[in-house]
Amino acid sequence: MVEFEAVTKQFHSGSAAVDNLTIDIDRGAITVLVGPSGCGKTTSLRMINRMVEPTSGTIRVNSEDISSKPAAQLRRSMGYVMQSAGLMPHRTVVENIATVPRLNGQSRKDSRRRALELLDVVGLQGAMAKRYPSQLSGGQQQRVGVARALAADPPILLMDEPFSAVDPVVRAELQTELLRLQKDLSKTIVFVTHDIDEATVLGDKVAVFATGGRVAQYATAEEILRAPVDDFVAGFVGRDRGFRHLAFNSGEQLWVHPIGTRSVSELPKGNAGREWTLMADDGGRPVGWMAPDSPPLTDRTELVPGGSLYRRGDSLRGAMDAALSSPSGLGVVIDDGGKVAGVVKPGEVLSAIEQSRIDRNRGNGTG
Ligand SMILES: Nc1ncnc2c1ncn2[C@@H]1O[C@H](COP(=O)(O)OP(=O)(O)OP(=O)(O)O)[C@@H](O)[C@H]1O
Ligand SMILES: [Mg+2]
Numbered sequence: 001m002v003e004f005e006a007v008t009k010q011f012h013s014g015s016a017a018v019d020n021l022t023i024d025i026d027r028g029a030i031t032v033l034v035g036p037s038g039c040g041k042t043t044s045l046r047m048i049n050r051m052v053e054p055t056s057g058t059i060r061v062n063s064e065d066i067s068s069k070p071a072a073q074l075r076r077s078m079g080y081v082m083q084s085a086g087l088m089p090h091r092t093v094v095e096n097i098a099t100v101p102r103l104n105g106q107s108r109k110d111s112r113r114r115a116l117e118l119l120d121v122v123g124l125q126g127a128m129a130k131r132y133p134s135q136l137s138g139g140q141q142q143r144v145g146v147a148r149a150l151a152a153d154p155p156i157l158l159m160d161e162p163f164s165a166v167d168p169v170v171r172a173e174l175q176t177e178l179l180r181l182q183k184d185l186s187k188t189i190v191f192v193t194h195d196i197d198e199a200t201v202l203g204d205k206v207a208v209f210a211t212g213g214r215v216a217q218y219a220t221a222e223e224i225l226r227a228p229v230d231d232f233v234a235g236f237v238g239r240d241r242g243f244r245h246l247a248f249n250s251g252e253q254l255w256v257h258p259i260g261t262r263s264v265s266e267l268p269k270g271n272a273g274r275e276w277t278l279m280a281d282d283g284g285r286p287v288g289w290m291a292p293d294s295p296p297l298t299d300r301t302e303l304v305p306g307g308s309l310y311r312r313g314d315s316l317r318g319a320m321d322a323a324l325s326s327p328s329g330l331g332v333v334i335d336d337g338g339k340v341a342g343v344v345k346p347g348e349v350l351s352a353i354e355q356s357r358i359d360r361n362r363g364n365g366t367g
Contacts, residue, residue: 001025001026001027001028001061001062001156001188002024002025002048002059002060002061002156002188002190003023003024003025003058003059003060003061003063004021004022004023004024004025004044004047004057004058004059005022005057005058005059005060006020006021006022006056006057006058007020007021007022007044007047007054007056007057007058007059008020008021008054008055008056008057008213009040009043009044009047009052009054009055009213010055015212016040016055016212016213017040017043017213018040018043018044018047018054018213019040019212019213019214020057020214021040021044021057021213021214021215022215023207023215023218025188025190025205026188026204026205027188028186028187028188029188029189029204029205030178030182030189030191030202030203030204030205031188031189031190031191031203031204031205031206031207032191032192032193032198032199032202032203032205032206032207032221033045033190033191033192033193033207033209034192034193034194034195034196034198034199034203034206034207034208034209034236035194035208035209035210035211035216035236036194036209036210036211036236037194038211039209039210039211039212039213040209040212040213041160041192041194041209042160042192043213044209044213045158045160045190045192047059048061048066048078048156048158048190049071049074049075049078049080049158050066050067050069050071050074050075051075053067061074061156076100076103076104076152077152077154077155077156078154078156078157078158079100079148079149079150079151079152079154079156079157079158079187080149080157080158080159080160081142081145081146081148081149081157081158081159081160081162082145082160082161082162083160083161083162083164083165084141084165086145087133087141087144087145087148088133089132089133089134090132091132092129092130092131092132093119093124093128093129093130093131093132093133093136093144094112094115094116094119094129094130095115096133096144096148097114097115097118097119097144097147097148097151098111098112098114098115098151099148099151100148100151100152101114101115101151101152104152111151114151115129115147115151116129118147118148118150118151119144119147121147121150121181122143122144122146122147122150122177122181123143123177124140124143124144124147128140128144137170138165138166138170139166139167139170139173139174142162142163142165142166142174143174143177145162146159146162146178146181150181150185154187155187155188156187156188156189156190157187157188157189157190158189158190159189159190159191159192160192161192161193161194162174162191163175163193163198164193164194164195171198175198175201175202178202179201179202191203196236196237196238197244199221200221200224200225200244200247201221201247203220203221204220204221205218205219205220205221206218206219206220206221206224208224208233208236208237210232216229216230216232216233216236217229217230217233221248222245222248224237225237225241225244225245225248226245226248228241243317243320244317246315246316246317246320246353247315247316247317247318248315249315249316249317249352249353249356250313250315250316250356251310251313251314251315251316251318251319251344251349251352252313253352253355254316254319254344254348254349254352255344255348256312256333256341256342256343256344257330257342257343257344257345258342259278259330259340259342259343260278261277261278261279261280261284261286261340262277262278262279262280262290263279263280263281263282264279264280264281264287264288264300264303265281265282267296267297267298267299267300268290268296268297269296270294270295270296271290271291271292271293271294274292274293275292275328276289276290276291276292276327276328276330277289277290278306278328278330278332278340278343279300279303280339280340283338283339284339284340285334285338285339285340286306286309286332286334286340287300287303287306288300288303288304288305288306289303289304289305289306289326289327289328290303290304291304291327304327305327306326306327306332307321307322307323307324307325307326307327307331307332308321308322308325308331309322309332309333309334310322310323310331310332310333310334310344311333311334311335311336312333312334312335312336312341316349316352316353316356319331319344319349319352320346320349320350320353322344323344323345323346323349324346329345329346330343330344330345331343331344331345331346331349
């Protein structure tokens with residue numbers, strides 16, 4: 001869909017910002033450009049909509065050389081989201097979103113209606129429409145930025161570190177939202193980040209840039225974690241790559257052991273000589289643990305906080321983390337409604353990891 005062929009960009013100041021870049025970006029997929037600061041990610045992204053012109057090489061969109069297209073028209077045919085959301089401060093939210101449809105010649109009324117629809121699509125309440133950007137949180141501004149980029153319904157979305165200015169929790173939310181949106185929209189998304197975790201969560205394909213504007217590896221996220229091509233990529237991907245790779249192994253086969261729970265609305269008189277006891281609220285959702293030999297508790301805040309929760313069927317990464325972070329050593333499994341479905345045991349998660357390695361090797365014909 002977007003092809004870079006031997007593209008180089010040299011600014012006046014010196015060495016190449018992008019050096020002989022050749023990659024083919026798939027239609028309807030999320031392609032992430034990731035790499036350390038200054039390695040040419042933004043420059044590469046901006047060459048796609050001609051905000052930056054290559055020094056040499058060719059970029060084709062839908063097999064057409066973009067240098068033959070008027071830059072302004074090209075720019076409006078692609079959504080662009082930048083790090084700071086880039087909203088116009090003196091315009092309301094709804095006006096910000098409606099800008100590109102207006103430029104594309106839609107009536108004021110249609111543009112506004114579309115803008116209000118999009119607010120809903122990105123998970124913002126209609127009441128936000130009349131606010132100014134400064135009256136929104138960072139995460140809300142980013143959502144408006146995404147809505148604005150979607151307003152003209154462009155087939156291509158360029159996103160430059162769109163979620164880097166928000167805290168980790170909001171960031172994870174925005175990532176989930178983007179994946180949900182993408183399920184319905186199937187846009188061709190080029191997404192820039194310097195966070196390898198974000199890259200592997202979002203990317204169907206990931207291009208790892210090295211300093212000097214060179215692509216060190218271009219592959220699926222799974223492959224980059226499993227088989228980095230060189231020391232640079234291995235170093236960039238980081239020490240936890242083995243653990244992170246578990247995110248690509250399904251925990252479907254894991255045995256979920258049943259566990260009895262007790263209700264926090266009736267705190268037990270004590271837990272003498274018993275095993276760890278999992279406490280749940282009236283809806284069956286896990287609340288925390290009561291330790292063996294615990295004295296009677298007077299308040300639920302005295303429970304031992306639980307570890308991370310594992311949703312049945314999610315990846316082995318989640319299962320392992322639930323087991324490792326649980327004070328009882330038993331990873332709490334929940335169903336889609338958030339109710340306790342049972343527990344997983346660390347030894348069995350390890351066995352499942354080993355089994356999936358064996359299966360993979362068989363699949364590769366090397367086992
Ligand atoms: N307009 C410009 N004029 C001169 N040099 C530039 C210009 N824009 C970028 N560069 C240089 O090109 C190189 C690549 O910059 P670019 O912004 O593409 O990096 P990046 O990978 O997006 O980095 P970051 O993660 O910090 O955003 C850098 O060395 C930068 O200083
Ligand atoms: Mg950049």
